[in-house]
Amino acid sequence: MSNFFEKWANESKEHQKLVAEESLILDVTEEIHAQMEALGVNRAELAERMGKSKAYVSQLLSGSRNMTLRSLADISFALGLDIPKVTFPLADTHPATNGEWEASGNVIRMSDYCARAEAVPAPECATDDGWLRAM
Amino acid sequence: MTQSIKGMRLEVRFAEDDPQSNFKEALDRWRGNTTKQASLVARMYAQLQQLADIGQLRSPDKWRTESKLPNKKHYYAVKMGKIRAYGWHSTKHPGVFYISHFAFKRSEELHKDDHHRVMRNWNNIEKG
Numbered sequence: 132m133s134n135f136f137e138k139w140a141n142e143s144k145e146h147q148k149l150v151a152e153e154s155l156i157l158d159v160t161e162e163i164h165a166q167m168e169a170l171g172v173n174r175a176e177l178a179e180r181m182g183k184s185k186a187y188v189s190q191l192l193s194g195s196r197n198m199t200l201r202s203l204a205d206i207s208f209a210l211g212l213d214i215p216k217v218t219f220p221l222a223d224t225h226p227a228t229n230g231e232w233e234a235s236g237n238v239i240r241m242s243d244y245c246a247r248a249e250a251v252p253a254p255e256c257a258t259d260d261g262w263l264r265a266m
Numbered sequence: 267m268t269q270s271i272k273g274m275r276l277e278v279r280f281a282e283d284d285p286q287s288n289f290k291e292a293l294d295r296w297r298g299n300t301t302k303q304a305s306l307v308a309r310m311y312a313q314l315q316q317l318a319d320i321g322q323l324r325s326p327d328k329w330r331t332e333s334k335l336p337n338k339k340h341y342y343a344v345k346m347g348k349i350r351a352y353g354w355h356s357t358k359h360p361g362v363f364y365i366s367h368f369a370f371k372r373s374e375e376l377h378k379d380d381h382h383r384v385m386r387n388w389n390n391i392e393k394g
Contacts, residue, residue, distance in 0.1 A: 154316070156312075
């Protein structure tokens with residue numbers, strides 16, 4: 132294990148889910164900042180274009196307010212950008228010989244994920260050394 | 267062994283021997299609130315991984331330019347609410363962003379103890 136964050140994430144499905152959530156929020160908000168930077172638009176101007184308050188936009192972009200797909204579309208429209216396309220990377224997925232789709236080790240199907248989650252309920256804060264739980 | 271987060275652009279390396287205990291101290295304000303702590307661990311991990319993958323954090327909520335190092339370059343803070351991860355781009359080890367330490371901040375201003383700690387770690391790594 133190369134660092135304690137990775138070790139923590141690998142302790143449970145719950146931790147992995149939290150990291151996935153935060154990574155997606157960060158990806159989206161950082162991409163919006165990149166576009167705003169390229170277009171020379173600040174938060175106040177974006178808020179004005181959206182007809183919202185600057186505080187609302189700041190909360191969206193800081194991740195402290197949940198961004199809905201609708202608000203993401205509104206931001207894209209206000210910036211004059213194409214609406215982002217959502218794709219889920221399914222690397223190395225190919226049809227198996229029996230006609231069923233199969234997945235390599237690095238592909239997660241939602242159905243598989245849910246099945247595993249139900250079969251093995253992850254403790255909220257399981258640790259193997261208790262470093263977080265002990266806090 | 268030095269701990270690090272490797273990404274497509276940078277390697278984020280921890281300057282101190284026990285970054286885990288240091289991060290735990292920074293989260294001490296939320297002691298007993300395991301849900302909040304777990305959320306903060308996940309968020310900081312995501313931010314450091316993003317820094318390693320993209321090479322920068324653009325949001326002013328996530329990144330701040332701090333004071334200068336002895337080599338006249340700035341060091342930075344990865345921001346997460348009141349938690350900071352102070353660090354610098356290494357000249358001795360190109361492609362490495364060193365995290366000096368984590369800190370809980372009671373005010374927006376840089377605390378002199380944090381500045382001195384960054385200087386000490388910078389000297390150990392870059393001049394050692």
